[in-house]
Amino acid sequence: MSTNLFSLETYYQCLKTSRLGRPCLYLDTVSSTIDVIPREKPNTLILAKEQTRGRGQRTNVWQSLVGCAMGSVRLQCAKDSLLAKRVCFLQHILALSAARTLERIDPYRLGRDQIGLKWPNDIIYKKDKLKIGGVLVNTQDLGELYDITLSFGLNVDNREPTTCVNEIIKPTGKRVTIDSVVAGIMNNLEEYTDELNEDRFEQIKVDYERRCMQIGKIVLDEKAGTVKVTGVNEDGFLIGECETSRKPRTVMRII
Numbered sequence: 193m194s195t196n197l198f199s200l201e202t203y204y205q206c207l208k209t210s211r212l213g214r215p216c217l218y219l220d221t222v223s224s225t226i227d228v229i230p231r232e233k234p235n236t237l238i239l240a241k242e243q244t245r246g247r248g249q250r251t252n253v254w255q256s257l258v259g260c261a262m263g264s265v266r267l268q269c270a271k272d273s274l275l276a277k278r279v280c281f282l283q284h285i286l287a288l289s290a291a292r293t294l295e296r297i298d299p300y301r302l303g304r305d306q307i308g309l310k311w312p313n314d315i316i317y318k319k320d321k322l323k324i325g326g327v328l329v330n331t332q333d334l335g336e337l338y339d340i341t342l343s344f345g346l347n348v349d350n351r352e353p354t355t356c357v358n359e360i361i362k363p364t365g366k367r368v369t370i371d372s373v374v375a376g377i378m379n380n381l382e383e384y385t386d387e388l389n390e391d392r393f394e395q396i397k398v399d400y401e402r403r404c405m406q407i408g409k410i411v412l413d414e415k416a417g418t419v420k421v422t423g424v425n426e427d428g429f430l431i432g433e434c435e436t437s438r439k440p441r442t443v444m445r446i447i
Contacts, residue, residue: 197241197259197349198370206375212265212385213237213378225264226330229341232266239263239374259350261370264343265378267385268334275388276338280427283312283329284400285384286342286377290315290325291403293376297368298361306360308405311430311446315346316405322354342381348373397424406430406446416441 198218207213216237222228223245225238232238240263243256256262267282269275287309294302307324308316315325325346332339347356348370358367387396401407406421411430413419419441421432430443 198239200371202369203371203375206372206379208375208379209382211235212267212382213375216374225262226328226341226343229264229266229343234266234268234339237263237265237374237378239370256345257350257352259348259356259370261344261346261348261374261377263374264341265381267340267342268337269340271336271338273389274391275385278388278393278426279331279338279340281388281393281396282331282340282342282385283327284309284424284428285388285396286327286329286344286381287313287315288396288399288403289377289380289384290327290344290346292380293373294357296376297357297373298364298366301361301364302357304403307403309400309403310405311424311443312428317355317360318405320355324354324356344377346373346377393426397426400424404430410435411443411446413441413443414445414447416443419443 200216200218203216212235214235216239218239221242221244222240224243225240229238242258243262291307291309294307295304306318308318310316313326313328314323317324328343330341347354348368349358350356351359384396401423404424408421410418410420418435419432420435421430423431425431432441433439434441
Protein backbone atom coordinates (compact mmCIF):
# COMPACT_ATOMS: atom_id res chain seq x y z
CA MET A 193 0.00 0.00 0.00
CA SER A 194 1.31 3.43 -0.88
CA THR A 195 -0.13 6.90 -0.40
CA ASN A 196 1.50 10.30 -0.50
CA LEU A 197 1.74 10.02 3.29
CA PHE A 198 2.85 6.45 3.84
CA SER A 199 4.43 3.60 1.90
CA LEU A 200 4.66 0.12 3.38
CA GLU A 201 7.49 -0.62 0.97
CA THR A 202 9.54 2.31 2.26
CA TYR A 203 8.66 1.41 5.84
CA TYR A 204 10.01 -2.13 5.49
CA GLN A 205 13.08 -0.87 3.62
CA CYS A 206 13.89 1.38 6.59
CA LEU A 207 12.95 -1.17 9.25
CA LYS A 208 15.95 -2.98 10.79
CA THR A 209 14.18 -4.83 13.61
CA SER A 210 13.95 -8.56 14.02
CA ARG A 211 10.59 -8.41 15.81
CA LEU A 212 9.01 -5.07 16.65
CA GLY A 213 6.86 -3.50 13.99
CA ARG A 214 6.52 -6.74 12.06
CA PRO A 215 3.95 -6.85 10.60
CA CYS A 216 2.74 -3.29 10.09
CA LEU A 217 -0.88 -2.56 9.25
CA TYR A 218 -1.76 0.89 7.89
CA LEU A 219 -5.42 1.84 8.27
CA ASP A 220 -7.30 4.79 6.87
CA THR A 221 -9.53 5.84 9.78
CA VAL A 222 -9.96 4.29 13.23
CA SER A 223 -11.34 5.47 16.56
CA SER A 224 -7.89 4.89 18.06
CA THR A 225 -5.07 2.50 17.24
CA ILE A 226 -5.25 1.50 20.92
CA ASP A 227 -8.69 0.04 20.25
CA VAL A 228 -7.48 -2.04 17.29
CA ILE A 229 -4.16 -3.43 18.53
CA PRO A 230 -5.49 -6.01 21.07
CA ARG A 231 -6.83 -8.10 18.19
CA GLU A 232 -3.39 -8.42 16.63
CA LYS A 233 -0.50 -10.72 17.49
CA PRO A 234 2.48 -9.48 19.57
CA ASN A 235 4.99 -7.19 17.81
CA THR A 236 2.34 -5.98 15.34
CA LEU A 237 2.30 -2.24 14.63
CA ILE A 238 -0.98 -0.52 13.79
CA LEU A 239 -0.78 2.89 12.09
CA ALA A 240 -3.65 5.15 11.12
CA LYS A 241 -4.02 8.03 8.70
CA GLU A 242 -6.66 9.51 11.00
CA GLN A 243 -8.06 8.79 14.46
CA THR A 244 -11.50 9.95 15.51
CA ARG A 245 -10.85 9.50 19.24
CA GLY A 246 -7.10 9.59 19.77
CA ARG A 247 -6.09 9.23 23.42
CA GLY A 248 -3.68 11.12 25.61
CA GLN A 249 -2.66 11.12 29.25
CA ARG A 250 -5.38 11.11 31.97
CA THR A 251 -8.25 10.59 29.50
CA ASN A 252 -7.15 13.62 27.45
CA VAL A 253 -7.88 13.58 23.73
CA TRP A 254 -4.94 13.65 21.31
CA GLN A 255 -5.79 15.81 18.28
CA SER A 256 -5.17 13.33 15.48
CA LEU A 257 -4.64 15.19 12.21
CA VAL A 258 -3.55 13.89 8.82
CA GLY A 259 0.25 14.15 8.64
CA CYS A 260 0.75 12.96 12.22
CA ALA A 261 2.48 9.61 12.74
CA MET A 262 -0.01 7.76 14.94
CA GLY A 263 0.45 4.18 16.00
CA SER A 264 0.38 1.41 18.58
CA VAL A 265 2.66 -1.61 18.85
CA ARG A 266 1.89 -4.66 20.94
CA LEU A 267 4.62 -6.17 23.10
CA GLN A 268 4.56 -9.17 25.44
CA CYS A 269 7.16 -10.18 27.99
CA ALA A 270 7.46 -12.87 30.64
CA LYS A 271 7.18 -11.61 34.20
CA ASP A 272 10.53 -13.14 35.12
CA SER A 273 12.34 -11.21 32.35
CA LEU A 274 14.57 -8.19 32.91
CA LEU A 275 12.26 -6.21 30.65
CA ALA A 276 9.31 -6.93 32.94
CA LYS A 277 11.22 -5.52 35.90
CA ARG A 278 11.42 -2.18 34.07
CA VAL A 279 7.95 -2.22 32.56
CA CYS A 280 7.11 1.09 34.24
CA PHE A 281 9.97 2.74 32.34
CA LEU A 282 8.70 1.71 28.91
CA GLN A 283 6.85 4.97 28.26
CA HIS A 284 10.13 6.83 28.70
CA ILE A 285 11.88 4.38 26.39
CA LEU A 286 9.23 4.97 23.73
CA ALA A 287 9.68 8.74 24.05
CA LEU A 288 13.46 8.29 23.86
CA SER A 289 13.03 6.19 20.73
CA ALA A 290 11.16 9.04 19.04
CA ALA A 291 13.70 11.63 20.22
CA ARG A 292 16.64 9.57 18.97
CA THR A 293 14.91 9.13 15.61
CA LEU A 294 14.50 12.89 15.27
CA GLU A 295 18.11 13.54 16.26
CA ARG A 296 19.33 11.24 13.49
CA ILE A 297 17.23 13.15 10.96
CA ASP A 298 18.86 16.48 11.82
CA PRO A 299 21.26 16.63 14.82
CA TYR A 300 21.31 20.43 14.73
CA ARG A 301 17.60 21.26 14.47
CA LEU A 302 16.23 18.11 16.12
CA GLY A 303 19.01 17.17 18.53
CA ARG A 304 19.04 17.04 22.31
CA ASP A 305 19.28 20.83 22.61
CA GLN A 306 16.07 21.25 20.60
CA ILE A 307 13.91 18.20 21.40
CA GLY A 308 13.09 17.67 25.06
CA LEU A 309 10.99 15.15 26.95
CA LYS A 310 8.48 16.58 29.38
CA TRP A 311 7.67 13.99 32.05
CA PRO A 312 5.64 11.91 31.87
CA ASN A 313 4.44 11.77 28.26
CA ASP A 314 5.27 14.74 26.05
CA ILE A 315 7.80 15.38 23.28
CA ILE A 316 8.62 19.09 23.08
CA TYR A 317 10.25 21.35 20.50
CA LYS A 318 12.14 23.45 23.02
CA LYS A 319 12.94 26.45 20.85
CA ASP A 320 9.28 27.45 20.62
CA LYS A 321 8.11 25.42 23.66
CA LEU A 322 5.63 23.51 21.52
CA LYS A 323 4.42 19.96 21.96
CA ILE A 324 5.04 17.94 18.80
CA GLY A 325 4.34 14.46 20.14
CA GLY A 326 3.36 12.23 22.98
CA VAL A 327 3.41 8.63 24.15
CA LEU A 328 1.05 6.41 26.11
CA VAL A 329 1.67 2.91 27.49
CA ASN A 330 -1.00 0.51 28.77
CA THR A 331 -0.03 -2.72 30.54
CA GLN A 332 -2.28 -5.71 31.18
CA ASP A 333 -1.43 -8.56 33.57
CA LEU A 334 -1.99 -11.93 31.86
CA GLY A 335 -0.69 -14.09 34.69
CA GLU A 336 2.77 -15.19 33.56
CA LEU A 337 2.98 -12.41 30.98
CA TYR A 338 2.61 -8.68 30.66
CA ASP A 339 0.72 -7.57 27.56
CA ILE A 340 1.84 -4.05 26.70
CA THR A 341 0.46 -1.53 24.22
CA LEU A 342 2.93 1.23 23.36
CA SER A 343 1.27 4.12 21.53
CA PHE A 344 2.70 7.30 20.06
CA GLY A 345 1.74 10.38 18.12
CA LEU A 346 4.34 12.57 16.42
CA ASN A 347 3.68 15.60 14.22
CA VAL A 348 5.63 14.79 11.07
CA ASP A 349 3.84 16.71 8.33
CA ASN A 350 1.02 18.59 10.09
CA ARG A 351 1.79 22.16 11.10
CA GLU A 352 -1.39 22.32 13.17
CA PRO A 353 -2.10 22.49 16.07
CA THR A 354 1.51 23.40 16.98
CA THR A 355 4.32 22.64 14.51
CA CYS A 356 5.83 19.56 12.91
CA VAL A 357 9.12 17.94 11.96
CA ASN A 358 8.99 19.03 8.33
CA GLU A 359 8.31 22.64 9.31
CA ILE A 360 11.29 22.61 11.70
CA ILE A 361 13.71 21.23 9.09
CA LYS A 362 12.22 23.23 6.19
CA PRO A 363 15.22 25.64 5.98
CA THR A 364 17.44 22.68 5.03
CA GLY A 365 15.31 21.75 2.03
CA LYS A 366 14.85 18.26 3.45
CA ARG A 367 11.53 16.53 4.01
CA VAL A 368 10.82 13.31 5.88
CA THR A 369 7.95 10.87 5.50
CA ILE A 370 5.88 9.10 8.12
CA ASP A 371 7.06 5.68 6.96
CA SER A 372 10.75 6.37 7.53
CA VAL A 373 10.13 8.14 10.84
CA VAL A 374 8.00 5.31 12.23
CA ALA A 375 10.53 2.71 11.10
CA GLY A 376 13.19 4.69 12.97
CA ILE A 377 11.07 4.68 16.13
CA MET A 378 10.64 0.90 15.89
CA ASN A 379 14.38 0.41 15.29
CA ASN A 380 15.28 2.45 18.36
CA LEU A 381 12.54 0.90 20.48
CA GLU A 382 13.82 -2.61 19.79
CA GLU A 383 17.38 -1.49 20.50
CA TYR A 384 16.35 -0.02 23.85
CA THR A 385 14.26 -3.04 24.87
CA ASP A 386 17.16 -5.32 23.96
CA GLU A 387 19.40 -3.21 26.20
CA LEU A 388 16.92 -3.68 29.04
CA ASN A 389 16.99 -7.43 28.55
CA GLU A 390 20.79 -7.24 28.67
CA ASP A 391 20.62 -5.44 32.04
CA ARG A 392 21.87 -2.11 30.68
CA PHE A 393 19.22 0.01 32.33
CA GLU A 394 21.50 2.63 33.89
CA GLN A 395 22.63 4.08 30.56
CA ILE A 396 19.02 4.30 29.40
CA LYS A 397 18.14 6.18 32.59
CA VAL A 398 21.01 8.59 31.96
CA ASP A 399 19.79 9.13 28.38
CA TYR A 400 16.33 9.99 29.64
CA GLU A 401 17.61 12.33 32.36
CA ARG A 402 19.67 14.22 29.77
CA ARG A 403 16.50 14.99 27.83
CA CYS A 404 14.00 15.38 30.68
CA MET A 405 13.00 19.04 30.83
CA GLN A 406 12.06 19.02 34.52
CA ILE A 407 15.52 18.02 35.79
CA GLY A 408 16.85 20.90 37.89
CA LYS A 409 13.45 22.62 37.90
CA ILE A 410 10.89 23.25 40.64
CA VAL A 411 7.60 21.36 40.22
CA LEU A 412 4.43 21.12 42.29
CA ASP A 413 3.32 17.56 43.03
CA GLU A 414 -0.22 16.87 44.25
CA LYS A 415 1.10 14.95 47.31
CA ALA A 416 4.77 15.83 47.76
CA GLY A 417 4.29 19.57 47.36
CA THR A 418 7.05 21.76 45.93
CA VAL A 419 9.97 19.64 44.76
CA LYS A 420 13.27 20.44 43.05
CA VAL A 421 13.75 17.61 40.57
CA THR A 422 17.15 15.89 40.57
CA GLY A 423 16.51 12.77 38.50
CA VAL A 424 14.25 9.83 37.74
CA ASN A 425 13.98 6.55 39.61
CA GLU A 426 13.85 2.97 38.32
CA ASP A 427 10.06 3.07 38.20
CA GLY A 428 10.06 6.11 35.95
CA PHE A 429 8.97 8.69 38.53
CA LEU A 430 10.73 11.99 39.02
CA ILE A 431 12.71 12.28 42.24
CA GLY A 432 14.04 15.29 44.06
CA GLU A 433 14.13 17.27 47.28
CA CYS A 434 11.44 19.17 49.12
CA GLU A 435 12.26 22.81 48.47
CA THR A 436 12.01 23.78 52.14
CA SER A 437 13.12 20.72 54.14
CA ARG A 438 15.53 19.16 51.59
CA LYS A 439 13.95 15.79 52.31
CA PRO A 440 13.88 13.32 49.39
CA ARG A 441 10.60 13.21 47.50
CA THR A 442 9.05 11.20 44.68
CA VAL A 443 6.93 13.08 42.16
CA MET A 444 3.83 11.07 41.26
CA ARG A 445 1.67 13.67 39.55
CA ILE A 446 2.49 17.27 38.67
CA ILE A 447 -0.33 19.78 39.10
